[in-house]
Structures are given as structure tokens and as C-alpha cells.
Amino acid sequence: MWRNIIRFSRGSNNIIKRTYLSDGYKLDQEWSQRLTTSILQKINSENLYVDLSSKFQQKKKITAIDVDIYMNKADERNVEEAADLLQKLRLTSQAHKILDSSQHAFIRLAQHHTETLFSVLNSRLDYGVFLDNYTANLLMDSFIKEKNFMLAARVATIQMLQEDMTHPITRYLSLYSCYKFSDNLETFTDLIPPAPVEVEKVAQPVSKKKKEEIRKRVGYLRNPYNDDHFDLTNTNHLVGKTFLYLADEIKKDDEALANSFSLLGYALYEKYEEGSQFLEKSKQLPVYKEVLEKISTFGSKVENLDENGQKFYDNVKSLSNQKDGKVDEVIENFVKKAVSENESKDIEEQKKTFQKWLELREQTLNNEINRLKRIQRLEDIEKLQEEMDKQEQKLWFFENIENIKLDIEDKKVFHPQRWFGKKKKPKKLDENYVPPDVESITRARRAK
Template sequence: MLKQVLMSRFSLRRLGILHRTFLSDAYSCREAWQARLTTPVLAQVNHDSLYYELEQKLHQKAKVSAIDIDIYANKMVDDSHIEEVADLMHKFRLTEETSNTLDSTHHAIVRNYVEHSHYSELIELLNNRLGYGVFLDDFTSNLTLDRLITTNEFKWAARIVTLLGLQEDFTNPITRSLALYACYRYVKSGEIDHFDDLIPPPPQEPTEGKKKKKDEIKVRVNFIRNEFFDDHFDIKDTKLLLGKTFFLLGLNSEGAVGNSSKLLGLVLYEKYSKAVEFVQTSAGTEINEEVLGLVKTFLGKHEHKDDEHYVKLVDLLGTANFGMKVDGGSFEKLLIDGINRSVEDNEERQIEEQKSIYIQWCELRQHRLEEELARLQRAKRIQEMEKMSREMEQEEQKLWFFENEDKLDLQIDSKKVFYPKRWFGKKKKPRVVDEGYIPPEVRQRQGQQ
């Protein structure tokens, strides 16, 4: 019986149906994660009606609370609302309440996308940080990378790692080891294709016939902003992104793994001057032979003979003894050993952290919902009091109308607006008065006398 089970697992593995994961099944904490659906906040919510309610609020008032978005995101149990949650996050990002987004909202969205294999949509959300504001945490990073690596989706995994590299945070040992392995497997394949979300749109072909002349609108500006390249968020080249990510991973690693990652990263990043400096200052330290061969391959494919630092690096690595000790072991095996070691040392602790934080999120969600309800009730009471005050004032005016008639008349007159008369016709010249003018009748009388 055991032999049949093993043979069936082997056949499934060959067909690609069963995959070995680096993280155990316990790391996903499915029971603790599903427990959120049994809380009073989420158990009584109708997902479809909540979406239309939020959509109506955003359309009419352009404002919705962060707790409502969190409830909608955490209520998702399938991929039927993938487009709706992305649309809500985009609209919610334009409101002032976006700064109050809960961490559980990010976690729920990313986890749902990964569990239902919507990798391209997830990349779109994560890459458009200003438009959606969705970010990975340590747990979703590990779950996402483990899922992509074990399903041989190394291109998507490398793209996730480059997005993590933009945050410059590889302090989590499991994330760091998985990220190194994902990037190396993708780079090892040889040809580095452009990431799908970084491919520029094709140029539009000119239409035949005469084009309609568009009206030009010229806007006066105070100054023209100079072009600026920050060499970080502005990087759109896949090879440069991978290079900088490799270098950052190498800074957080030690030994042959760290040195190999740094050199490979600097070469992909095309920082040849820093690569020469690194090789010269790392004399006596170890570097992996496979990575060294990969570095030489990339240097041969992307020639920059007009760059003196490139030529110096090629000559330096071409010598038999360039100062660093070459390790002949398998670099991939080193990375896998590093993953297993980091998982063994940190998995149990991170599982307990996840379970604890899921409970905290449920408590926080309940607390925020109670605060929101109290705020709405307080605003409703204030509105009712203001309405009652206006009604009492109107009733008072009716009861004391004859006693305050003169006062009311003065108030009405004071509210009248008197506009000065204006003449919009042709202006007449002022009449010139002749001081020596004598009327005709006076002249006749003087003549008779």
C-alpha cells in the first residue's frame, strides 16, 4: 500500500500536479485565517450588497471608511470579486481615508490573488503603488514566493523580488533566501525577457487618409521641471532591476553566497567601476564557480568596450588568479540549503506570529467598526439636534410674530441688496458752460431800450 502511494505521488510530481514546497502546510495557517469569517463582523455581511453600497458612497460622496474596505477585502473567499476589489482600492486610494488602510486589507487581497493564481493581476496591483496602495508583508511575501517557485513560475517570482527590492527590506531570513533562489533560477535560464508590466506599449500606426487637426491648448507654466533619474524607482529595464536586487540581497548575505550575489548584481546592474573595486577589495574571499561563469557570460553578451571599467573588469576576471577563491560547488544547492536552514530556524516562530496577528486583526476590526458606528450615531444625533433647533426657532417666530414685527422688518430690510444703477450705453461728453452766454430774449430787450 505504501509503495502504491509513493508511486502515485511520484507520477503526480512528474506530471506537475504535485509540487514540493519549501514551506510546510502549517505556515499558511489556514484554520487561523479562515476563523476570521466566523467573527460577528464578517459573518453577517452580504458581499454583493456591500459592494453596491460602497460603490454608491464613492460615487455620491467620494468618501468611504477604511474599515468598510477591510471588511469587503477579508470577506472574499473566491476569485469572483477580483476585479471589484481592485476597482474599489483604486477609488479608495483617491480619498483622504486611504492613510487609514488596515494591514489586514493588504494581506487579504494578496493572499486571495495568490491562492487563485491571479499572478499578472497581482503584479499590476503591487507595481502601481500610487494607484492602488497594496503592499506585501513578510508572510504574504513568503507565501507568494514559495507558491511561484514550486510551480516553476520563476519569472513572476523574480518580478515579486524586484518589487521587494524597491522597498530595500530583506531582513526576513526566509524571504531573503527564497528571493535569492527565485532570482538565480530566472537569471540562470540565460535570456532575461522583459517583465510583462514593464514592456512599453507598441507605437500607434498612423491611420490612412487625412487626419483631423486637433485643437491645441497651450498652458502657461512657471517653470519646466528638469529630467531626473533616481536610479531606483525610475528603473524600467529588467536586467538593471535584477542586478540591483541581486546586489541588495548580497549585502544581506554572507560568505560565497553574498560575494557571488554582489558581483553578479553589479554586472547585471552595469556598475562596472564598483564591480572592479569589489573584486579588488575582496581578495581572499570565496566566490562560486557557477556564478563566475554566469558573470563572464553576461559580460560577453553585453559588451561595453568604450567603457574603461568594463574592459578592466573583463581583463581582471580573465586572469587565472584574480584574488578571490573560487568554490566549485553547486550554487543552487547552496541556495536550497540556505532556504531549508532559514525555514527550520524561523518557520515555527513565524507561524505563531501569524496566528497571533490574525487574532489581533479580528479584534482591531471589531474595535474600528464600533468606533465607526459610534461616530455615525454621534453625527446623526448632532444632525437631529440641529434640525430640532431650526424647527424650534421657526415655531418661536410664529408665536411671537406680532411682538417682533418691527424687528423682523428691520432684518428683512437689512438683507436686501441694493445695486447701483449702471449705464451700459455710450458715454456723453459733459456739457461745457459758457459764462459769457446771453439768451436771445435779453438781447432783444436791450435793443428796444
């Protein structure tokens, strides 16, 4: 029996993948409870999408609560439609009212459709979807489990751009993801520009006529500007800035680890002058030997190093207070510690958040229904008032005929007289003037 158990355990090692968060952290069962509510049970997601799309085309209006209902009702087959509705909502006056549950639902919906997911997360102005600590943890843990460290590191860089690394689990999962990704740095796939489409040129017959001159309006050229944060598109720079951001956060936990990732961050971010200044202040501080070797390897691949860069790498090689140890194992221990201390608390808080979202959805929907009813009542009152005025005019027509005539006269539109130029004075006519032909005729008559 024990042999069979040992064989099974050996075989299962090839199947089970490493993960840090427990299955209970995902709260799949609690999240599915939203589908049992009366609001979502009555909804057909396909019909709702068609209705919202046609409403947007006709009136350029859709509400945040309608989008939220669709997001929570849709499944993985509707990822593209969900992204389309988010973009349409951002073009309306309701853009600022997008609900947190809509963003959470979309991230869960698109977590296996990574191309669409990161396209939406990168275009924050166009879609209005932002990661929070909980969803960032879910995504990074899932990608680490699949050993897709590039996508896990991409999530970490997005969190860095949002400047939100306060949560211990998020902090160390981000650090682990970026460090594993630094072993084999590649360009983030969502940052690769699309290949230009080649258009086949059709040979046109030579014409002797003069070619027509075609002029096209071009956009206004602005001076180039880079804020060195949201405008970063270089993968190494993004990862390097993430290391620098995380180094400040973990300094109180492990000084050697913080120093090591500060240096690695300066190297990847190519901030050599700042890196040299950091080294001058902390020459005797401990650093991990493994990270220094990685920095040296990276430096040997950099082409056309300037003076500041050469000085930085020379200073890195001269560091003497080097510490042995596997850095990924050190980070893993911090990850496990953060999970053990914060996982149960996160689960309870997220359960409460799900319940709040259910109550908020019902309340927002009722408010929207009441608003539409008020608008409808006002429209009905206006129509009734118009009908009463017409009826009153009919009943009291002869008594108010003079007033009616005055009203009609007031409603007449008098157009200003057109000006055709200055009028010419009419010529003065001579009363004694006799045309020549008439005079000759009279003379002839007298002669007779």
C-alpha cells in the same frame, strides 16, 4: 506490497512539486475564520461594491473600514472590483487609514491573478498595497513550486525596493528565486509597455478649402530624473541591485556566496566601475566558480562594452581563489535552515496578527458607526432648532413686529449703483430765444 509502494512513490515524484514552506504556513483555516464573524456574515459583497461605487461617484467619499470589509468578504471572482475600490480609496481623505488586513486580503485574493496582482504592487501610489515578509514568502514559495522563477524573482525585486530583507526566509527565498531566474533572464512581463493600438486611417475627400489650424494644450515638460531605485525599469538592473542588496545581508552566513553575488550584481546592474573597485579590495576573497562562469557568459552577450566594462570582466576572469560547488544547492540548504528555525514562530505570530485584525475591524467599525450617529444627532438638533425658531416667530409675531421689520430691512441687499460715465452739464437755455418759425408767424399776424 512493497513493490506497489515503490511504484506509487516513483509515480508520485512526477506529481508532487517542490516547496519549502509547509501547508500549515499558509494558515488557510485560520484565515477563513474571519468569515464566521457577525460583521462579514451580514454582508453581500456585490451589493456592497455597488453601494461604495455609487457613494464615491456622488460624494467622492468612502471609508477604509468599508473597503476592508469588502476585501475580506470578496472571493477570486471579484479581483478587479477589489482593485478598483483600492484605487478609489486612494483618491479620498481616508487613503492613509487603509488597514493592513485589507492589503493582506487583496494579496491572497489576487495571488492566482498575477497580471492584476503585479499591476497593483507596482503602482504603490495608486493603490497603497505593500508586501510584508509573510505575504512575500507565500508568493515566492507558490511561484517556486510552479517553477515560475520570473514571478518569484519579481516579488524579490519588489521587496528589495521596499528595503526589507531582514527576515531569513524572505532573504534566502529571494536569493534562490533571483539566482534561478538568472539562468534565463527575460523581461518582467509587468514592465513590458503595452503595444500601441493601430488606428485605421480613412481616406478623406480632398477639399479646396483652407485647412483649419488645430492647437492642443500639452503638459509642462520637466527635466528627466532617475533616482536609480524606484525609477528602475530594466529587468537586469532590478535583479542586479537585488543581488547587491542580498550580498550585504548574507555576508555573515557565507562570505564566498556574498562575494559571488556582489560580482553578479555589479555585472547585471552594469556598475562596472564600482565592481572594479570591489575587486581591487577583495582579490584574494573566495568566490564560487559557477557564478564566475555565469558572469563570463553574461559578459559575452553584452554589446558595445566600454572601457570600464572590459576592465571589470577581465578582472573577474583573473580571480584565482575559486570555490567548487553547486550554488543553488548551497542556497537551498540555507532556505531549509531558515524555514526550520523560523517557520513555527512565523505561524504563531501570524495567528496573533489575524486575531488583532478581527478586533481592530470590530473596533474601527464601532467607531465609524458612533461617528455617523454623532453627525446625525447634530443634524437633527440643527433642524429642531430651526423649527423652534420658526414657531417662536409665529407665536410672538405682533410683539416683535418692529424687530422683524428691522431684520427684514437688514437682510435687504443693496446693489451699488452702476456708473455710466461722467455726467454732462446741461446746456444753458436763453429765455428770450424764439424759434424762427414762431417769429415769422407772429410778424404775419401783426401785419394783418
